[in-house]
Structures are given as structure tokens and as C-alpha cells.
Amino acid sequence: MTVPHWLFGDQLGPHFLPTGSDGPVVMIEARSVLRRRRFHRAKAHLVLSAMRHRAAELGDRVRYVRAETYREGLREAVGDAPVTVHHPTSYAALRLVESLDSVTVLPARGFLVGHDEFRAWADGHGGRGLRQEDFYRWVRHSHDLLMDGDRPVGGRWNHDHDNREAPPKGARTLGSPAPYRPREDEIDEEVRADLDRWERDGSVAFVGADGPRMFPASRREALAALRRFVEHRLAAFGPYEDAMLAQDPVMSHSLLSSSLNLGLLDPAECVERAEGAWRAGRAPVNSVEGFVRQVAGWREYVWQLYWYFGREYRHSNVLRHHEPLPDWFLELDADAVRARCLSTALAQVRDTGWTHHIPRLMLLGSYALQRGWDPEAVTDWFHRCFVDGYDWVMVPNVVGMSQYADGGRMTTKPYTSGGSYVNRMSDLCGGCVYRPGERTGDRACPYTAGYWAFLHRHRARLEGNPRMAQPVKGLDRLADLREVLRREHGRGDGPP
Numbered sequence: 001m002t003v004p005h006w007l008f009g010d011q012l013g014p015h016f017l018p019t020g021s022d023g024p025v026v027m028i029e030a031r032s033v034l035r036r037r038r039f040h041r042a043k044a045h046l047v048l049s050a051m052r053h054r055a056a057e058l059g060d061r062v063r064y065v066r067a068e069t070y071r072e073g074l075r076e077a078v079g080d081a082p083v084t085v086h087h088p089t090s091y092a093a094l095r096l097v098e099s100l101d102s103v104t105v106l107p108a109r110g111f112l113v114g115h116d117e118f119r120a121w122a123d124g125h126g127g128r129g130l131r132q133e134d135f136y137r138w139v140r141h142s143h144d145l146l147m148d149g150d151r152p153v154g155g156r157w158n159h160d161h162d163n164r165e166a167p168p169k170g171a172r173t174l175g176s177p178a179p180y181r182p183r184e185d186e187i188d189e190e191v192r193a194d195l196d197r198w199e200r201d202g203s204v205a206f207v208g209a210d211g212p213r214m215f216p217a218s219r220r221e222a223l224a225a226l227r228r229f230v231e232h233r234l235a236a237f238g239p240y241e242d243a244m245l246a247q248d249p250v251m252s253h254s255l256l257s258s259s260l261n262l263g264l265l266d267p268a269e270c271v272e273r274a275e276g277a278w279r280a281g282r283a284p285v286n287s288v289e290g291f292v293r294q295v296a297g298w299r300e301y302v303w304q305l306y307w308y309f310g311r312e313y314r315h316s317n318v319l320r321h322h323e324p325l326p327d328w329f330l331e332l333d334a335d336a337v338r339a340r341c342l343s344t345a346l347a348q349v350r351d352t353g354w355t356h357h358i359p360r361l362m363l364l365g366s367y368a369l370q371r372g373w374d375p376e377a378v379t380d381w382f383h384r385c386f387v388d389g390y391d392w393v394m395v396p397n398v399v400g401m402s403q404y405a406d407g408g409r410m411t412t413k414p415y416t417s418g419g420s421y422v423n424r425m426s427d428l429c430g431g432c433v434y435r436p437g438e439r440t441g442d443r444a445c446p447y448t449a450g451y452w453a454f455l456h457r458h459r460a461r462l463e464g465n466p467r468m469a470q471p472v473k474g475l476d477r478l479a480d481l482r483e484v485l486r487r488e489h490g491r492g493d494g495p496p
């Protein structure tokens with residue numbers, strides 16, 4: 001008799017079923033997960049909708065259990081009988097499955113590189129410090145991705161130089177073809193009714209709006225989204241990857257993160273299709289390299305670091321930031337915020353549970369870093385509020401990349417800036433009540449003042465960093481530094 005296989009809610013694609021198996025499947029919808037934290041409602045909707053769509057596809061093969069906890073659900077589904085499961089994506093879930101004698105844990109799926117392979121690579125690089133660029137080139141090489149024999153196609157590994165353009169002057173949108181949008185069905189209707197009921201009876205609370213579902217909830221929808229991106233939007237992905245436009249939140253980004261993280265898409269098929277578009281002459285090398293870098297480089301690196309840095313990494317706080325998150329941020333109260341850039345990004349999160357990388361890093365994360373908010377609380381906020389947020393991806397991205405709480409184990413410098421960066425890379429400063437060039441006075445940009453206050457607060461640590469020494473020296477040229485600091489200290493935790 002075939003042993004039943006347990007699928008977690010982020011293991012929904014065909015590659016999460018054991019090879020060649022057509023045996024029974026167990027899925028568990030655990031209410032305690034939603035009860036524990038106040039998730040964005042669109043995220044709860046997406047995950048439940050995707051799980052129920054998968055169950056509908058599997059039909060009679062699946063035993064779909066709604067229970068309070070995973071433990072109870074598994075008992076109800078199979079009693080003490082043996083089950084298999086692929087390596088889950090968080091320490092908490094791994095601890096759970098390892099604590100159950102009846103569960104056999106199979107290797108992880110949904111990533112290009114295995115844990116052992118990464119560990120061997122990383123241990124070999126430990127002395128020099130781990131660098132994403134080295135890892136990425138190793139992945140390109142070992143997976144023969146965008147390679148011409150031993151050399152990168154186009155003669156260069158890195159096309160970042162062509163991929164960091166400011167938005168076209170005067171443009172309100174990039175004019176890229178619209179991304180794929182799914183059509184809701186009766187499963188979504190049922191999910192919405194359940195969420196309404198749970199909210200009404202007070203058993204679960206959410207933040208954010210649950211508008212029409214924007215992200216794929218089935219393999220079929222995810223493949224359609226991938227196809228639309230590769231055929232119509234990939235060509236323009238590169239140049240404006242880092243730019244922001246108020247009226248065009250998506251620009252040429254792929255919107256594939258939630259599908260990849262739900263396991264509906266496999267990263268290998270995403271990068272192979274992108275490479276295929278380049279080989280067929282349908283997309284330029286800088287755009288294709290930029291996309292492959294994100295998926296085979298960053299996504300993969302983040303997954304590996306989550307496990308490599310260990311369980312305690314999430315508690316890193318070398319900058320000793322302990323401020324709580326203010327209510328307006330927790331409640332996604334974009335309307336209370338006058339700084340146009342932050343208000344725009346927060347409204348995108350409130351309305352969709354998604355923003356692209358630069359608003360996450362240089363607006364939301366940077367504001368938190370400058371104000372000394374507790375990095376674990378910031379991680380929790382991102383995890384709850386983003387449709388693509390899972391423990392493995394949030395911990396390194398927030399603790400390491402965004403909050404520099406690990407002191408540089410993941411990145412070479414803290415990612416934060418004054419308003420001039422935002423002004424250069426977006427149209428968000430036009431029409432703002434603040435001025436990016438001003439650091440004191442009523443129109444002082446909160447990012448500009450916050451940037452200098454941050455550098456001042458951490459001067460001793462940052463002046464030893466080759467990439468930060470120059471900006472830190474800039475503090476000595478600020479005749480009005482005392483005034484900047486005085487005003488920053490008096491700011492309180494109200495919305496900027």
C-alpha cells in the first residue's frame with residue numbers, strides 16, 4: 001500500500017508529489033495559523049484559495065482536513081499511520097514534522113540547489129565572507145544558465161549597470177502590457193464567506209483589503225501568469241527594475257513571487273523560459289539576466305541563508321534597535337501619512353499585499369531602519385502583510401538585507417538613503433509636502449533627516465565599512481547636524 005503524502009500549503013505544484021507517485025495525499029487547513037497572527041486578508045484569501053484549488057484538482061486522492069492544529073489534522077486524516085512530507089519551509093514546521101514518529105521527511109523541493117550542495121559551497125567561501133554575486137555565478141555555471149560554454153552569454157555576468165535607470169522623464173506609467181489577472185471562481189467565493197464568518201465571530205482578525213484576487217491560486221493560473229510575463233513583459237524587465245512610479249506600481253515586475261512561494265511554479269521552469277525568450281531573440285540579455293539573477297540568484301540565496309545561518313539568526317540585532325512599530329504602520333494607515341512616497345507604498349500594501357522590491361527596501365524598510373524599529377517586529381510585519389511572505393524568505397530579507405540587524409553577514413552595507421535617492425528613482429517627490437533636499441525646517445524630508453540621524457547614531461560601526469566611510473564623513477560637513485538630530489529626536493512616533 002502506498003504511504004500517504006502530506007502537502008503543506010506552500011507545496012502546491014506537481015513537483016511536490018513524490019516522483020512517480022499516484023498515491024493518497026493529505027492536506028491540512030490549520031486554523032491556529034490564522035489565529036496566531038494578524039495577516040493581510042488578501043494573503044489569507046490567496047493561501048486558502050490555492051490550497052482548496054489544489055484539493056479540487058486532486059479530487060478523490062486527497063484527504064483535506066480542517067482542524068485547529070496540524071497535529072490534530074494529521075491524527076484525523078491518518079491516525080498514527082506513516083506519511084511522507086517534503087522538507088517544509090520554516091524551522092517551526094520542520095520541528096513539528098521531525099517530532100512526529102510517523103512522518104518521514106523527504107528532501108526539499110522547489111529550489112535549484114540542495115542544502116548539502118550549498119553548505120559545501122559556502123564552507124569553501126566562509127573565509128572571504130559569503131557574497132550573493134559569487135553564489136549566483138556558481139549557480140549559473142553549475143546549472144548551465146545563460147552560459148556560452150564557460151562564459152556568460154553577452155560576455156558579462158552582471159548587467160546591473162543597464163538595469164538601474166531612473167523612470168523615463170515625465171512618464172506616469174512605463175506602458176508595459178498589463179500583467180495576468182486571474183478570474184475568481186466559486187472557491188474564492190467560499191473562502192471569502194469563511195473569512196467573513198471568522199472575522200464576524202471574532203476568532204480571526206486581519207489587516208488590509210481583500211479586493212478581487214490579484215495572484216494565481218492554481219497551477220493553471222500560475223502558468224498563464226508566467227507565460228504572459230515571459231512573452232509580453234520580460235523584455236522591459238531590466239532597465240527600470242529599481243524605478244518607482246506612483247501610478248504604475250507593478251511596472252515590468254513579474255508578480256510571480258507568490259506563485260513561486262506557494263510552490264505553484266518551479267524556479268527552474270521560470271528561468272528556463274526566460275532564457276528561451278533570449279535565445280529566440282524575444283528579450284534582450286540585460287532584462288533576461290536581471291530576471292534570472294532575481295530567481296536563480298537572490299531567491300535561491302535567501303532560501304539557503306535561512307537554513308545556513310541557523311535558528312537564532314532571526315533574533316540578530318547588532319544595531320540594538322528596540323523601538324516598537326507605531327499603530328499607523330501596523331494598521332497600514334496610508335491616509336495618515338503625508339510623505340507621498342511612504343503613503344503610496346503603504347497604500348499599495350494595504351490594498352494588494354504587494355509592492356515591488358524597491359518600495360519594500362528603500363521606503364518601508366528604510367523608514368523602519370532609520371527610526372530604530374525592532375527588527376523582529378519589522379520581520380513579523382512584512383511576513384503578515386505581504387502575499388509572498390513566508391518565514392524563510394522574510395527572515396533574511398528583513399533581518400539581513402533591510403534592517404542590517406546581522407551586521408553585514410548578508411549584505412555589504414545598510415540599505416537606506418536620503419530623499420535624493422527616492423527623488424532620482426521615482427516621481428514620488430513631486431507634489432509631496434516635504435522636499436528631498438531639505439533636512440531641517442517644516443518641509444524637511446523625513447528620509448533625508450532620518451538618514452543623517454541614522455549615520456550619526458551608528459557612526460562608530462559604519463565608519464569602518466569601506467562602502468559607508470564616505471557617507472559617514474559627510475556628517476562632518478553638516479553645519480546643521482545638531483538641529484537635524486534635535487528635530488529627529490522630537491519627532492515622536494506619529495506618521496511623517
Ligand SMILES: Cc1cc2nc3c(=O)[nH]c(=O)nc-3n(C[C@H](O)[C@H](O)[C@H](O)COP(=O)(O)OP(=O)(O)OC[C@H]3O[C@@H](n4cnc5c(N)ncnc54)[C@H](O)[C@@H]3O)c2cc1C
Nearest residue numbers: 253254255256257294295298299356357361388389397402
Ligand atoms: C524587506 C523585503 C522583504 C521582502 N520579502 C519578500 C517575501 O516575503 N517574499 C518574496 O518572495 N520576496 C520578498 N522580497 C524580495 C522581493 O522584493 C520580492 O520577491 C519581489 O518584490 C516580488 O515581486 P515580483 O514577483 O514582481 O518580483 P520580480 O521583481 O519580478 O523578481 C522576480 C522574482 O525574483 C525573486 N526574488 C527577487 N528578489 C528576491 C529576494 N530578495 N528574496 C526572495 N526572492 C526574490 C522572487 O521570486 C520574484 O518573484 C523582499 C524584499 C525586501 C527588501
